[in-house]
Amino acid sequence: QLAESGGGSVQPGGSLRLSCAASGFTDYYAIGWFRQAPGKEREGVSCISRSDGSTYYADSVKGRFTISRDNVKNTVYLQMNSLKPEDTAVYYCAAESLPVLSVQAMCRLGVVGYWGQGTQVTVSS
Numbered sequence: 192q193l194a195e196s197g198g199g200s201v202q203p204g205g206s207l208r209l210s211c212a213a214s215g216f217t218d219y220y221a222i223g224w225f226r227q228a229p230g231k232e233r234e235g236v237s238c239i240s241r242s243d244g245s246t247y248y249a250d251s252v253k254g255r256f257t258i259s260r261d262n263v264k265n266t267v268y269l270q271m272n273s274l275k276p277e278d279t280a281v282y283y284c285a286a287e288s289l290p291v292l293s294v295q296a297m298c299r300l301g302v303v304g305y306w307g308q309g310t311q312v313t314v315s316s
Contacts, residue, residue: 193222193284198310201274207312209269211284219286221294223247223258224269225301226280226312236282237269238298247298251277274314281309 197209213219223238237258238247246258257270267284284307287297297303 193286193305193307195282195284195307195310198282198312200313200315202316203275203314205274205314206270206272207274209271209282209284209310209312211267211269211307213265213267213286219288219305220290221297222260222267222284222286223294223298223303224267225283225285225298225303226278227283228277228280231280233283233301234280235298235301238294239267240294245294247295249298271312274312276314276316278312279314280312282312283307283309 192214194212201207219241221238221240224236225233226236227233236249236252237256239258239260255273260267285303286305287303
């Protein structure tokens, strides 16, 4: 089970931190964040490997978002800074247990087997 928290409403330029706690699913290969805005396709935002911490960031969030993990707590975080209205979306935590693809490919293609329920992020003035 993947449980997201930390979504909400913020003004442009503000910050939010999303958390994803994995319970009963501790031996994942990689975990990350995806988002879907109304009328748009789902996008891989950022992913991280459990073992070596290798990461992927979508071009649209590079330099603004930071993903991190706490393997003891089985929790992954997404620190989102300098938020823009175009970051508005439902953010989903997702994980994959098998190392079929690189973390980068997994994230770009959205090839993950386990999904959370999602949390809304709204950036608006």
